[in-house]
Amino acid sequence: MKKLIFILLVLLVSCTSSRKLYHTDVRPTANERAIRTSIADLANTYIGTNYRYGGLDSRGLDCSGLVYKVFKDHAIMLPRSSSDQIRIGKTTSPKKAQIGDLIFFRQNGRINHVAIVTEVHSRGLWVTHSTTSKGVIHENLYDSAYWSSRIEDVRNIISFVGGK
Numbered sequence: 001m002k003k004l005i006f007i008l009l010v011l012l013v014s015c016t017s018s019r020k021l022y023h024t025d026v027r028p029t030a031n032e033r034a035i036r037t038s039i040a041d042l043a044n045t046y047i048g049t050n051y052r053y054g055g056l057d058s059r060g061l062d063c064s065g066l067v068y069k070v071f072k073d074h075a076i077m078l079p080r081s082s083s084d085q086i087r088i089g090k091t092t093s094p095k096k097a098q099i100g101d102l103i104f105f106r107q108n109g110r111i112n113h114v115a116i117v118t119e120v121h122s123r124g125l126w127v128t129h130s131t132t133s134k135g136v137i138h139e140n141l142y143d144s145a146y147w148s149s150r151i152e153d154v155r156n157i158i159s160f161v162g163g164k
Helices: 001-023 029-045 063-074
Strands: 090-092 104-106 111-123 124-131 136-142 151-156
Touching: 029 063, 029 111, 029 124, 063 111, 063 124
Parallel strands: none
Antiparallel strands: 090 151, 104 111, 104 151, 111 124, 124 136
């Protein structure tokens, strides 16, 4: 009888702890918030860097190169091109975007641009991205008719790679 009670207790404890592995709390953990903030902070250090097609360093960055480098520096390996980066993570909406999410843009029927969400508040959705005309800039998407009209997808990469 004692063995049966012991086995039942072990099963009960193991079932209880396994439920925690599948907890679906939508609020980011403290660690996730720290990673998201660090990604935004690092992206913003590149503001003013010139645009360079295929660029991956301070001499010049293209949009997907900025994303690739910032995430790589956080030990998150993403594909190099925006058309491949859009395949990673979980789709969300601009209204639910979080710092560290990626926003993808479409023009002429294809994904041709990506930006990192660096601020979210009632006054706008701010991104850091590398544009061909201005290089790496910090911009409120809601103030840009050009970019806001071309949003194709918002991807949550951090929660995805964190296993949520």
